[in-house]
Amino acid sequence: MDQLIEKLTAISGKIAQNRVIQIISHAFMMLLPITMLGSFAALFKGIGIEAYQNFIASIGAVPVLNAIYQWTTGMLAVYLAFLVAYSFAESTKCAKSSMAVGLVSLACFLISTPYQEIPNDFGVSTLLPTDWLGATGMFSAIVISFVVGGIYLACQKGHVEIKLPEQVPPFISAQFSSLIPGAIAMILFGILSSVFAGTDFGTLHQLVYSIIGTPLHAVTGNVFGYWILMVVLYGLWFLGIHGGMTVGPVIMMLFMQVQMENLAAFQAGQAMPHLCVGDSLSYGTGSLPMLVAALIFMKSAQGKAVSRMAVLPAFFGVDEPAYFGMPMILNPMFFIPWVIGSPTIAVFGAHILKVVGLLSYANGTGGSAANLPFFVGNLMNYGMSGLIWGFVSFALIVLMYVPFVKAYDKQLLDAENATQE
Numbered sequence: 001m002d003q004l005i006e007k008l009t010a011i012s013g014k015i016a017q018n019r020v021i022q023i024i025s026h027a028f029m030m031l032l033p034i035t036m037l038g039s040f041a042a043l044f045k046g047i048g049i050e051a052y053q054n055f056i057a058s059i060g061a062v063p064v065l066n067a068i069y070q071w072t073t074g075m076l077a078v079y080l081a082f083l084v085a086y087s088f089a090e091s092t093k094c095a096k097s098s099m100a101v102g103l104v105s106l107a108c109f110l111i112s113t114p115y116q117e118i119p120n121d122f123g124v125s126t127l128l129p130t131d132w133l134g135a136t137g138m139f140s141a142i143v144i145s146f147v148v149g150g151i152y153l154a155c156q157k158g159h160v161e162i163k164l165p166e167q168v169p170p171f172i173s174a175q176f177s178s179l180i181p182g183a184i185a186m187i188l189f190g191i192l193s194s195v196f197a198g199t200d201f202g203t204l205h206q207l208v209y210s211i212i213g214t215p216l217h218a219v220t221g222n223v224f225g226y227w228i229l230m231v232v233l234y235g236l237w238f239l240g241i242h243g244g245m246t247v248g249p250v251i252m253m254l255f256m257q258v259q260m261e262n263l264a265a266f267q268a269g270q271a272m273p274h275l276c277v278g279d280s281l282s283y284g285t286g287s288l289p290m291l292v293a294a295l296i297f298m299k300s301a302q303g304k305a306v307s308r309m310a311v312l313p314a315f316f317g318v319d320e321p322a323y324f325g326m327p328m329i330l331n332p333m334f335f336i337p338w339v340i341g342s343p344t345i346a347v348f349g350a351h352i353l354k355v356v357g358l359l360s361y362a363n364g365t366g367g368s369a370a371n372l373p374f375f376v377g378n379l380m381n382y383g384m385s386g387l388i389w390g391f392v393s394f395a396l397i398v399l400m401y402v403p404f405v406k407a408y409d410k411q412l413l414d415a416e417n418a419t420q421e
Helices: 002-016 019-030 032-046 050-058 061-070 073-091 095-111 135-157 170-177 179-197 204-220 223-238 243-267 288-297 301-315 320-325 332-355 374-382 384-420
Strands: 116-120 123-127
Touching (some): 019 032, 019 135, 019 243, 032 243, 073 135, 223 332, 288 301, 301 320, 301 384, 332 384
8 A cells, every 4th residue: 555655646746746737737827816807707797697687787897897808818828828938937947038938929829820901091900809819729829838938948058149248237138138039939930820821720729729629629528537537636635645736737727728618608698618627516625525424423522523623624625634634534434435426426416417407517617716615616607506406416425425424433432432441
């Protein structure tokens, strides 16, 4: 067992420390305020109650919410084009030029984006369609960021840069050092943009989307894939390895695009296109159902003390008091309900309810409630049907925990009675 834990710890450590995953994960974390605000704007705009819609229209809130959404979540790829490159520079030897790397990457992304020139009375107006600026351009933004970052890193290692005297302030010197790699990157993507304009793909964005996005749609559209990821996540936690840090970024990268596409449709009042977007009915972040069962049924001093202490933090997504205090980690009594049972009920339960029409498709706003009580996330992500079925799912998971909690409580009582004799 110890050897297995050591091997899994080493593997998960390599995944969590993978530079590509770290860079993308860091970029998404920096993007969190934007995506949260955009999600809330879409949520308030998309609530499908006629009286509410009439109210927000009467007070002029609709254009405000539309604008907030469009220039936050609706521009996801634009922000990622800067942030991924910035994160790349910060994690490599280009840290002094991180702002320049991010800005050049953003410029290269826009250079790769087709635009239209429309004649008018004052000359020509340039129209930039938003087709590739949101979720659909996410993968090309990431690819462009890494290419631009790689160009800067190669130029820096090869000393291909403009050097100024030492008397020049470092900030100004760093910007001049960025001119040559920036020019190389922009010329490269300018040429690529022209080349792909004459192909069946039409744009670099379409090529990347076809190569990366389309196959990922097939993977992410499979509920079994998401279930496996959730089982691995909690399986790592069972072994004492932080499953969220290891598997969380992978889930985020795989499902972010389809979540944002559902969010865009929800905000526009359209039918959401994707059945599976890496979502499930929330029951908390791991320990809450066990703690509720423990509060009701445990009689041992340790069980009662830990459950009372840990339930409030678990309600807001902090599970460590229960994981280490009960403990749940490496406790074989909790393996089946924690690692296998809970994800199965939540993931497949939500999927079946959506298939039969009792649960709406996930609108993509639930991630904004990650550390809020589970029913808030269910309400945001699925509406009233999510609120109702979320409580049902939570109750089923609590009931599933009952025999395991009672069995563990008996062990604790036996141990406590033995120490008193």
